[in-house]
Amino acid sequence: MAHRFLLAAAALLATPALAAPAPQNTTVTPQFAHAIPNIPGKSLKAVVVSYAPGGTSPAHHHASSAFIYAYVLEGGIRSQVNDEPARVYHAGESWYETPGAHHKISENASKTKPAKLLAVFVVDSDDKVLTTPDAH
Template sequence: MLRKIISAAAFALVLAAGTQADAAGGKAKVTLVFDQKLPNVPGKSMKAVLVEYEPGGQSPGHTHPKSAFIYATILEGAITSKVNDGPEKTYKAGESFPEFPGDHHAVSKNASKTKPARLLAVFVLNTDETDLTTDDK
């Protein structure tokens, strides 16, 4: 089942020309690439975003909706992440990590100063959620 979800989201990357937003002064580009209500789970949707980091790029610390479960997969390069009070960890292409409802994503950055990095984040969350990320104040 999870393989089908990831495959559908990856396929959406190829087909979608989603909305785009910049974070961290243009050093990260976030594009919504998939948005689908779950027909067998009323009130829930699956959304996927492609996050593209320039060399040395990063996103500010942030949280996601309290209803959101997130599964992130590194597609290219390496990304350093820190969730809650856990250690900073660098994930390479092909590796993944979860974020659970209520988690704080303190660090999300390209581990390289010379090469780009990309990740696909797949969200399962309440359908009425419109803001996927709230930056720290």
């Protein structure tokens, strides 16, 4: 039994840091990145944002060139962009963010179930940082 415990502990320690959840219990996993051939200087990038129960992302801005389409894959996501009212989007629902938008709230609406969304960015190809948390 102790041998199995040691093997499990070693496996956990060997897990790459990129796979570990962020301090807010949120994981961002890149899915796709490709230049758009008929729009010079623009790229399409996609990430999956996975929220643990009660997980949140800090208030943030995206790259100033980014137009974003967000689609909820699982659970419910509470979101507030700019001065629009906060709203819970459920699996199958979506919203968009225009360039320069301020994403004030982005969190799992449930304290007991996970949630997941797909975020698709149309962004300047030179923009490498897609999300910048607000300075406090």
